[in-house]
Amino acid sequence: MLKSSDLFHLAFYKKSAYTGSMEGMRFYIEKASENDQDIFKAWIFPGPLCFSKTDQSLKESKTFAFSEDSIARIADWLNEQYAKRPEYWNQYKSLLSVPGK
Secondary structure, three states: OOOHHHOOOHHHHOOOOEEEEEOOEEEEEEEEEEOOEEEEEEEEEEOOOOHHHOOHHHOEEEEEEOOHHHHHHHHHHHHHHHHHOHHHHHOOOOHHHOOOO
């Protein structure tokens, strides 16, 4: 289970995106702009490939306010997404276990 302390503080996201994984579920978090306001955008996608090499149709995303409080909300969302279908994510733990490969 991912904790908000596993994700970086707000200052990190002002300069860089963050990517990580949890049992085959990869995630990508970045600062973005929407209607001239800074927001967080978080994506989930199956491993083992990186964000840019994963087919767009396999990615899901959600936006959050760009605030320190949102980091806990992002961690909660990531955990919820994993918990909804752990069997799906677990099949992507490594390149050797990717379905159809």
